[in-house]
Structures are given as structure tokens and as C-alpha cells.
Amino acid sequence: MASASMTKFAQSDDDIRALIEAVRQQPTGLPLNRRGFLKLAGAGLMIGCCLPVSAGPRAKGPGGRGQGSAKAPVFNAFVQVAPDNTVTVFSKAPEIGQGIKTALGLIIAEEMDADWQRTVVEQAPIDGKTYGYQGAGGSTTIPRAWDQLRQAGAAARAMLIAAAAKAWQVDPGQITAQDSLLTHAASQRAATYGEMATAAAKMPLPDMAALKLKKRGQYRLLGKSHRGVDDPALVTGQPLFGIDVRLPGMLYATYVKCPAAGGMVKSANLETVRAQPGVVDAFVIAGNGKPSELMSGVAIIARNTWAAFQARKHLTVEWDESEASADSTVRFAARAREHARSFPAQADVNIGNVDQAFAQAGKQAGKIVEAFYEYPFAAHATMEPQNATAWWRDGTLEMWAPTQQPNRGQTSVAALLGLPEDQVIVHQTRVGGGFGRRLINDYMCEAAAIARRVKGPVKLQWSREDDFAHDFLRPAGWHQLKGAVDKQGRLDAWQEHFITFTANGKTPSSGADYSRFLALYCKAPNLRRALTMMDLRTPSGPWRAPGCCAQVFAQQGFMHELAVAAGRDHVEFLIDAVSRDVPELAVKDPAVNFSPARAAGVIRLCAEKAGWGKTLPKGRGLGLAWCYSHAGHAAQAVELSVDADKRITLHRVVVAVDIGQVIDLAGAESQAQGACIDAFSTALGQQAQIDNGRVQEQNFNAYPLLRLPFAPAVIDAYFVQSDAPPVGMGEPALPAMAPAVANAIFAATGERLRKMPFSHAGYQV
């Protein structure tokens, strides 16, 4: 019988898994029909040419109020045009470093034919009723917004043309629009968007079904390289991030939780803490027992962050750890090895006849390979430690938060405090790194609970140590693999025993399930997969390219082992495997864009650009891997050398990506390069070790991020140009990097790496 606290814990994990599912949902109902668009865009128009004033101007920057364009005519919730011809477009999603603010702005401006040099991109208010989903996660922001934003831009353009046609008494079909200028060639008349804005904003919304959206050949902005819209403010140190929020009379809070998840405050020396310099108050919050929302802890409120952090050193808490995590990564690893010895009686997938295939391979000159792959828990370690600012007054809670899920944050906070949702106002700030950590809004819930007890605005600031201690870790995993190639050297059988975790005793914990499409990469006609789940009490969660980020390492490493055993060219072996026709593995969901042809396309492009097959000097190796992750196809080839001390030098990385239409080429290249470095950094030396429920790595000196001298000499990114609709770029280029490095190390040294981080085997940079 599970205790109440364990049930709460399991509920928290269920919530996170439901969140991942919701984030994953690809757009299927779009494009919006006229009614949908009216609902979406109408509010501003009906109110009378303004974005909802309750939120619009206040959404400008942390704490910024009432600046700018409150009086400029509004076309819809995404577009305003000022009489001076400045076009303002609104980015509805959080900027977490994926370049979304620039990309979403470009999509609108493209269809609108706006002059990009005179276009300003503003953060939209958090208002799910107007904007729909406003999150950033799962690389889904672009595909989910693509049709909506193109229509918003095209509608504004049509209204401008209609206004000009009316003013000039000409056929709208004869008016051209380009760079925020309307022209009627026959009568030699021209007007800027700004000159026509007031009249245009009053025109009826065009028929959405009749709006003609551009084709790829007509794009003037999309697919080219652009600067980041916030970069001038960024490089001059202007306040953009959640941590930069400052409000009049603001106090600063720190929140101390049990280092082992689930521990509760039994008692605390609050009087001693209250007596510390700069401290205003200290109190216990009971919490609701959900790590994803609000755990028990001690809040210290002070005049500045440092005073709060210093006072913490004098805090003594007696924790009730009877229900807390006592997890141990050493114990998990030992148990996983035990589990790996036998294949479970119950398989989750069973196609063909795996046993027969292995028997045949043994008899008929096929090859059988067995291997055990493992990877550790990993921290998100966003550069901006978690924080949120909250202000409780007159029954309303106003919040500023660097979150990936502002709508959900609003919902969670409202439910936690028992407020109607419209009494929780959330302002989206720039986010100093997401990687999936900020899909979960625990810091918002904490700040909200603290603000209820504090007079005036209060900023909750986690220390870096808090950030490592209370993460939602990428779960560790172990894969016992057995594969067979037939006498022609084709993949014939794949048996996989995945040892993972559960929080509820029934289903894998968040981030710990099978990666959904992995079986499609290497279609074995005989396939058997089974799970063993160990109980996990430490919170887990999605980490950049969840599922794929670690499982692709095992799978693509093992595919290379099979190719080597078969004596086949690795590239041909991979393409052969993904191109197989195995009816049981056919994709039936039309929203899933997985394509063997696109997979083969990125693998071949990558191999060609990397000089696949070339002769390398001794000690150098070229390794390759690919993946389909978060709707993108991507392949990496890594050329490296290894010295006698197992020091790795990355000479060149080639990354080939198919994400359909590229929005901002410079941004997409950034994501590709960043993903390579993030993945290498993680594979080489990062692990979160847990002992007695406590994460051992507490700061960056114990959790190494790759430093500049050890970055690859070159990373060349190539994008497949196609008419396919765009998908996100935050995740697809990450998962194949680690196995590409491992495969290259095998090519260079003959040593097969089956365990991350590679530092276990003595590798270093």
C-alpha cells in the first residue's frame, strides 16, 4: 500500500508525463478556419485597435510597463503597424535560446511582406485564450505556430491592400506589397504600411480560406540568415531574463528544501534565521507534496539575494525523511546489471521470431552480437538558475517567470492558491536556458506561495546548489542488446532489454520510457523488446530530446557494432535497415513525418560532406550516426583523433539536418552547432550521481561543461532544402552526436564505448 506521500510523488510524475504528451502533440487541426482565427484575432479588434491593454504593454521586458506601441493600429493579436511605418509583430512563445523570437517574427513578416529592418518583435502577453499554446518544448513551437502565424501575416497584408484599393478606388489584385510599401503601378501611386495602417486596421478580416500563402520560391526572408532580435539588448547587459526583474520595494527570497526529495520540515530554527542581518522574515511552507509543484521547505525573505543566502547558512532544519528518496545510483547500476542477465517473460514488442532468427544466424554464417549499454542520470544545469518573481496584491497575483510553459504555470499557480486563472497574470521573460528543465514550474509555485505571505513583490532565487539538488534529472538507463545479421549482412533480429525506472509502479517515469520511434530506425524483421522498471523516488523529467538523447547512443552504437560484425559499410547498413519494409513497424499516424527517404537523405549528405571512405592517418577515426528526433531527421559524422592518454581531439563535425523549410538559417546553424557541443559535453564527462537520495554534484566544478579549447575545430551544418513544412530545431541535432563520437573512437582505437560518460573509460579532452 503506497503512502500518501508516495502517491503525491507518483501524481507529480504523472503530471510531468501528461505535460510531455501535451507538448509533443503535433498540429493536425490547422490551418485555422475563419472562425478560429476570428476568435484568435478578434479580441484586439473588438476592444478597439489595441492588444488587450491589461497585458500588452506590461509584457514588454521584465517589469517594463506602458512603453511603445499601445496606440498603433492593431490588425490582429500578432500584428500592429504604427503610422511611422514601424511594424510590430508579437512572438507568443518563450525565448529559451532556440531563437524563437526571431523565427516567429520572421514568419509573420514574410507573409506580411513587412520591411524586416523596420519590424520590431515584442513578447506577446501570456494569454492562452487569445494565442493558444504558448510553450517552448519538444521542438514543437514552430510547427504548431506555422500556419497560425502565416495567416496572421497574410491577413494583415490583405487588409492593407484592401484599404489601399478602397482609398485609390482600384482593384486590390493590381496592388503589390513589398517591404512595407503598397504600390499601384498603373496609377503610379504608393503608400507605406504606416500611412495605410489606421484605415487598414478597420477593414473586415479577410476570408482565411481564400488567403493565398507564399510558396518557397517566393520567400524573401525565410531560409536566409538573420540577426537575433534581442541581441543588441543582450550584449549591452539590459535586463531581459527572469533573474533581472526588479520591482519597487522588491524583497528577495531563498527556499530551502530537503536535499533528498520528499523530505518534510519537522522543525527549523526560524528565530535564529530571522535575527540575521538583512532578513525580513522566515517561515515554513508545508507544500502539497508534489515535486513538480510545491514541496515542504523553509522560505527566507531578505533585503537582497546575498543576505538571504547568508542567512541560510544559519538555518538548521530537522527533516522528516521517512518518506524521502533514499535512491542510490550505485545500487541502481548493480541491480540493473542483475536484471540484464535474464530477458523478461513478458515482451512489449514481439515481431517475427527472434529466437529462430538467432538460431539461424548461428547455423547459416550470420553474425550474432551482444552488448550492454548504459548511461547516467543527467542534470539540466541551465546557466540561469531557477527563479521567479511574484507580487500578491488586491487578490491578484502577478508573476514574472523564465518558464518554458507559461500557460501551465498560470494554471498550476491558480490551482495551488485557489485563485481563478484570470487573477494570475504571468509575464514571460527571456529564459537563460531551457533544455526541458523549465517545462516544470515548481519555482513559480514556490514564488507564488511565498508571495502570499509577503507584503510587496518578492523574487525567489535558487542558488546553483539548489538547482543541481532539485532538478528533474534525465533518467539513467541500461540496454542489454542482442542482434543478428543474416548471411547477406542484413539486420535480421534485434532483442532489447531496457532497464529503466518507474515512479508509480506501473509506467516508466517521465523521460524514462522507450523513445517512441526508435524501432523505426533499424527495422529488424524479428524484433523483441521488454522493459524492467526499478522504483525511482528522485524526480525525473524531460531533458533535451527526451528519450532519444540517451537511447540513440545505445542504438546507434550497437548498429555500428552490427555493421562491423557483418563486414558491411556502415552507411549502407544504416540506410538498408531504415529502408526495410516491415509491416508491423509501418507508421500509421499521418501527423508523424518519419520518412526512410529523408533519413537516407541526411545520412548520405552527411557521409558525402564528411568524406566518408577516405583514408585517414593512424590514430584518426571517422564515425557516423543518425536519428529521427522531434520530427527532424539528422545525421552526424565526427572526425577525431585520440592520443596515448586517451585525449580526444575533434577535428571536424559534419551535421546534416532535414527539418523541412528552414526559417532562420543562422539560427538553425546555431542550434546544430550547439547540439553537437551539448551532446559531446554530456557524453564525455557529465553525470548526476545520487547517494541516499541526494544528488552529489552541486556545482559546475563537479559537473563539467565543455570549455572552449576542447570544442571541435570545425562544425559544418548542412540543411536539406525542401518544401516540407518546418519543424523545430532545438532537439533533432542532439541525439546522434554521442554515438557518432563513440563510433569514431572505435574507428580510431578499436575500443568500443558502451557507457556514458566516456570519462569512465579514461577518455578526456
Next chain:
Amino acid sequence: MMTLRINGQSHTVDAPADMPLLWVLRDIIGLTGSKYGCGVGACGACTVHLDGQAAHACRVTVGSVGKRAITTIEGIGQTPLGARLQKVWVETKVAQCGYCQAGQIMSAAVLLARTPQPGEAEIDAAMADNLCRCGTHMRLREAIKNAIQSA
């Protein structure tokens, strides 16, 4: 009360002498460009200049600053070198999340002030103390090379 010289301006602040400069800048003076990343001098996000030398503001107590001139990301653009770095940082599109970039620019400014024409190894070594979680490494190198060329 003590007087600090920050970006060419005098600020009189009331803070305990053992308070790290970072929190004086951020919470008391309101210059939030220097970032809190680790608090132990391990990430470089809080890098500022004290008389032109790079320092981790999270590890420098305000009482130890004395008469040294403090320069932060908000003031680095007052020098031609700082302004040039900010310009190439935008043109090269270095930033992803951008949180570490203030510290990166401050470290690059110290490098180029001392070594106007650094080689690749010198660039890497000078920037090795600044972490970037997003992996902007390639663009960091490119931006510094662009800054050398545009000098």
C-alpha cells in the same frame, strides 16, 4: 557606506564589506547585466573588470574593491574595443540563450586589450573560464576573430 566607481560613475552604497560585488551590482545598484551563475567562480557569467583586469564578481567582496575602477557589461561599450565586441557579437549572432554572453564579452575584452592579434590557441585559452551551456563555442571564436579583423 562606501563609494564605488562603476562604468565611470560614482555610486555610494550601503552594503556589508563582505558582500560579493555581484550582489551589490545586481540587487543594490540595479546593474543586472553581470549574471549569477555559480557563486563559486566556476562559470564566468559574472565576469567584470577591475582596473581592466577580469574578475569574478561573485568572488570579489565589495570591501576589497577599493579605488579600483569597475567596468561591467553595461559600461564596456564606452570603450572603442567594447563597442566593437558588442557589434561583432550581434553581427556574428553568437548568443543562444544569451545568459553567459555578458561574461564572454568581458573576457574577450580583456584578451583583446592585452593581445590585439591573438592566435586561435590564445583565444581558446583566454575564454576557457567562461562556460556556455548552449554550446555557442564556434560562434564565440568566430566573433573574436571578426573583432580582430574589424579593428
